[in-house]
Amino acid sequence: MIGREVGLLLLDGRGGIVGCNAWILSQPGLSGLPGRTLAEPRQALPDHPLIDALLRLLARDDGQAPPQPLSLPSRAGQPQRRCLLRLEPLDCVGAYRIALLSPLDGSGLREDVGREQWRSGSILAAITDALVITDRKGRVDYLNPPAERLTGASLESVRGRTLSQLLDACSVEGRVPLTELVEQTMNHGEVTQTRHELAVRGDDGGRFTVDAAVPPLLDTSGQVVGAMVIMRDITNERRLAARVDWQNSHDALTGLINRAAFDNKLEELVRSAREAGGEHALLYLDMDQFKVVNDTSGHLVGDELLRQVALLLAGQVRANDTLARLGGDEFGLLLAGCPVERAQEIAAQIRRAIRDYRFVWDGSVFVLSASIGLVMIDADAACFSAKDEGRDRVHAYRPRAGEAVRHQGDMQWASRISTALEQDRFRLYAQPIVSLAGDGGVGHYEVLLRMLDEHGELVSPASFIPIAERFNLMGRIDCWVVRELLGQIRKHFDHPLTAMESEAKAVSPR
Known part of the structure; x- marks a missing residue:
């Protein structure tokens, strides 16, 4: 039985990485593997021990290469994982090969797993994505168990039938039928587009969405002999994304x-x-x-x-x-x-x-x-x-000319006033009123309001009071003034206003 913590990579006849399972994608540095090819220059490929081990196996692909031991990089705070990498052909899938990466910690395959298991369809059955294989004429040749569950059809009931009889599907973007996508990839002999999002209609009339790859199937001489459709059901993901989009808008x-x-x-x-x-x-x-x-x-x-x-x-x-x-x-x-x-x-x-x-x-x-x-x-x-x-x-x-510009400026001032209120950037100053006819004593005070701008500079009331009145902000400012003034009286009960005195003095002739 293939364990959960086993890495699976599907390689085509030219070393292209057609697909891999979630365990591989979850490893640090490997999320971008699908769609890459090992025929690329080494410096263009990810700097990862798995790539080096695959290249060593492909260099002597004679069926006798021993498993390659390697240590997978770990996430922060976790130890590296010792693994074995084996490369085996899939007899039922032309020149395609499976690369199997098994940890040596008891959670995956052991080193002594029989080679006959690798050459059987059990590897394809272990791939968690739905896999459909067709011949050159687009007739169904193979379904793995996830594909049977996704389509509701058994391999025996659909083998030899056309792909359109198995799947009523088309691309979400452009509404291109799946059969046409398969024909395009077989005509080109290579993957023309890495991923497709397909809308699929089930036998019960229900609709679901899959993320799909459609690579060609090649024989040992590189000739196209069919195609593969590798699918992952993303219906719930799309529904959740649509719900979030609706809530955001x-x-x-x-x-x-x-x-x-x-x-x-x-x-x-x-x-x-x-x-x-x-x-x-x-x-x-x-x-x-x-x-x-x-x-x-x-x-x-x-x-x-x-x-x-x-x-x-x-x-x-x-x-x-x-x-x-x-x-x-x-x-x-x-x-x-x-x-x-x-x-x-x-x-x-x-x-x-x-x-x-x-x-x-x-x-x-x-x-x-x-x-x-x-x-x-x-x-x-x-x-x-x-x-x-x-x-x-x-x-x-x-x-009228210039009015829109002026109003835009007023709106910006209103926003600045609201922000100043929220950030408590208003100040009160008590200015003593001194009579020239008296003895110079202070009998009354005038309480003045000022606003601090974003740089801490004082702003004159003439700049913000008219805007506050127009945009109905004066009520909030009045509440702030009363609250602050009462707070000062409570804090400095004996001399509440002298605590707010400014240097300037208003002179009254009386």
């Missing part, structure tokens, strides 16, 4: 695509407009008074409201439109191939649908509305304009 609450995926779609649309022309539109939706629902009824109710709004919006858009939740109560909609007039109609239709909708929760009825920016460049600016002019309206935005 979609909003978990609403099921709509998220902001990152929306930005990618927007870039594609912009690129398409630049290269091929056409009219496109971007709608930016901001739910009015959503915070009221969230604050009065709780986040669970707010989440349910967003889910229902997402369903409502999805029922208003066209099949080729892109709808996304951008974050919070903000939604984005890309209208491809849509003139401005039609985009305004769609925006008005969405606004009416939201206005006419009634969100009911626990006996309470909420009337909804949304501000919608219809824009070509900067959706945020349009939405701000819509709210400035009054809620529950559509605002079509066309930036």
Whole structure:
């Protein structure tokens, strides 16, 4: 019985490494072996004891070469492993040979394993990948047990039948039938593409995905006498990858695509407009008074409201439109191939649908509305304009010269202010107010707010207060000021403001 910790390599008649099992691939320095050939210059091959041992065996491939002892490199902190390497022909597979690497620690083959076992089909049966061998006409000649399990067919039932009768498969990329891939590799006499990802339909109608290699089968003179299809079922891997991709590109609450995926779609649309022309539109939706629902009824109710709004919006858009939740109560909609007039109609239709909708929760009825920016460049600016002019309206935005640039700068400032709040980079200074008519004593203080930039330099309020007011950040700043001031009073109860005194003094004439 061949143990789990045995390395298997399948070599073609020219020393090409057609495939190997997972144990080989798990060894340090050997992950890139499939698709390489031992006929390459030695310096181009991996610097590994296994390569040296294979080359020594191939140099005297007369069937009498003794097993080659070698020590496999180990991972950090582990001892090297002593192994034996044997090279044996596969009588049923033309000029192909099996290289068997067995550890000498009792976990794999022993040195005294009978040679007759090596020359039998048991080696092919021990390969964990599914292996199908065809003749030159594409008729099935051999299936190993994993291939029987994968296809649901026995060797006796399919031997002599065409490959298409065994496997209904085609490449995922290009939808090329497997039979055509096999014909191509036999016509070229060499591997034309290292790996193929195949979509396979089973007898029960179910579909699965395999990672496949399709090397030609050569006789001792190098003539093509057939082909091999070596397959590994990767259906679960692909399903998991698809699930992760979906989670990375979609909003978990609403099921709509998220902001990152929306930005990618927007870039594609912009690129398409630049290269091929056409009219496109971007709608930016901001739910009015959503915070009221969230604050009065709780986040669970707010989440349910967003889910229902997402369903409502999805029922208003066209099949080729892109709808996304951008974050919070903000939604984005890309209208491809849509003139401005039609985009305004769609925006008005969405606004009416939201206005006419009634969100009911626990006996309470909420009337909804949304501000919608219809824009070509900067959706945020349009939405701000819509709210400035009054809620529950559509605002079509066309930036004047330089306005988009200025707004982009404002957005960057808003980001800097948010970061400064998160990193506690605001400071309070207490400036004493001194009367010229008095005795110079300090009776009152003026508390001043400053922000530190990324380099620790003070930033004047004139630079960040207007932006904070426009982007609704003043509430967070006010909370910080009150919290910090109360903290100073608690810390320096007797003289709380003198602890914050700055060198500058405000002079009052009174």
